[in-house]
Amino acid sequence: MSETRGESPYDLIVIGGGPAGEKGAAQAAYFGKRVLLIEQHTELGGAAANTGTLPSKTLRETSLTLSGLKARSLYGVDLSLRREATVRDLLYREQTVVGAEQIRADHNLRIHGITRVTGRATFVAPHTVRVTQENAEQTFYDADVFLIASGSLPRRPLMFPYDHTSVYDSDSILSLRGIPDRLAIVGAGVIGCEYACTFAALGIEVTLIDGGTRLLKFLDAELSVALRRGMQRLGIRVVSPATVEACTAINNESVMLTLDTGARVPADAVLVAAGRSSNTTSLGLSAAGLAPGPSGRIEVDARYRTAVPHIYAAGDVIGFPALASTSMEQARLAMVHAFDLKYKTEVASILPFGIYTIPEVSMAGETEESLRAANIAYVTGRAEYNNNARGLIIGDTAGFLKLLYRAHDMKLVGVHIIGELASEVLHIGLTAMLCGATADLFIRTCFNYPTLGELYKYATYDAMGRLQRGETSVRR
Secondary structure, X not given: OOOOOOOOEEEEEEEOOOHHHHXXXXXXXXXXXXXXXXXXXXXXXXHHHHOOHHHHHHHHHHHHHHHOOXXXXXXXXXXXXXXXXXXHHHOOOXXXXXXXXXXXXXXXXXXXXXXXXEOEEEEEEOOEEEEEOOOOOEEEEEEEEEEEOOXXXXXXXXXXXXXXXXXXXOOOHHHOOOOOOEEEEEOOOHHHHHHHHHHHHOOOEEEEEOOOOOOOOOOOHHHHHHHHHHXXXXXXXXXXXXXXXXXXXXXXXXXXXXXXXXXXXXXXXXEEOXXXXXXXXXXXXXXXXXXXXXXXXXXXXXXXXXXOOOEEEOHHHHOOOOOHHHHHHHXXXXXXXXXXXXXXXXXXXXXXXXXXXXXXXXEEEOOHHHHHHOOOOEEEEXXXXXXXXHHHHHOOOOOEEEEEEEOOOOXXXXXXXXXXXXXXXXXXXXXXXXXXXXXXXXXXXXXXXXOHHHHHHHHHHHHHHHHHOOOOEOOO
16 A cells, blocks of 8 residues: 655554543653654543543532532632533632643653644555645654554434533533433433532432433443432432433423333433543545454453454543543553563553442452353452441441452452442452452551541451351352
8 A cells, every 4th residue: 555654753652641641642742752742632641531531520520519528618609600611610720730741741841851742543555644734734643553542432323402402411511501400311321420429419400311221231230229328318210221213392391202112201401421432533544454343442452452463442432431530540551562672561440430429339350240141150249338437427327348259279259339439439349359468467457547548447347247147149
């Protein structure tokens, strides 16, 4: 295949300035590689910083305060705005948080000597991309290695009229004109569940509609059930299994959802959280010798290399788990392999999941279902927040930590938490699993008092007691 060569050869060209793109670029540049990063938007950070993770978590913190679920200062947000304010008004700290993240990412590129170009990148040959800027000016660049980190976009089922002022997707939801009285959320994945909790805590009537029978199937079943109960305590109406067959306008301010069950759900706003598709449509993958998979995903091997050996991909563009944390690690590892950097050879064997619902949920490692499927005998250990001094102080009466130990050697193989600070407390167990720790580690450890970390000691005592009583679980 003949190639159109650019005038400025680079060791690496990165397409996308989100978490994966930034960290992959910095990894290569740190080891002396000449790197060009192409981002179509003027702001760095991708969906994580600009439309998803940071803005939505900022809104979550505000809603927790407004609801009284957390005794925190609002840093200047007037409580009287609760019903009249737009979501942007409520995101008082968003500009500060997001702006700081954008500055940090830009600074990271600068200190590593990474060249940055704003525009849309399209492959015209396996080693060459064309960058089209807003003024339609086009420039060609070529490189020895490419990292595709172009992220993802919300899926938009055709039945929804997205031009209606009441219909939003997961990127546009933060542009709500005002706080609705009734919000319907279609899809109970992570995004749907997180926003359902955030808006319910603001006092909004929330209906969560999903085609499945269980929330977040990747969670341990017990946590999934506990999360559903927690969401229902917030006043969220969970309708499942059910699917939306039609969405019709009632007037300029509201719509009506018709479900396959025959039920009708009126709403002042609808959030369509039907998942995300990889952002690959405009990349010109065929010119590079690549073909996208289902939902636009780019298939990669264990080294995050595509079918074209010099092209790598990481982050949302390759699909699950599509988390900022895992995306960064994937990109770093891809560059280690691409340039034989002799640094680290694999992403951590156990990855954490943090779901910022109310209550918060976090997990790592095996679930009871996966252990039973593998016919591994195990023992569980539990510790409740309401029996922990720090849990009592913060007022969390429903949270708990659940540990899974392999029965024959009491090696920790799974950690599951629901409750305040779950995503932080998880890291204790995650680190222990990565070190191959057994129950002895937590028995010997002296935890600060009062702390939620102490839950690990008492959950382990509980597991040891169950083991002595012969209360192990095996596949039936």
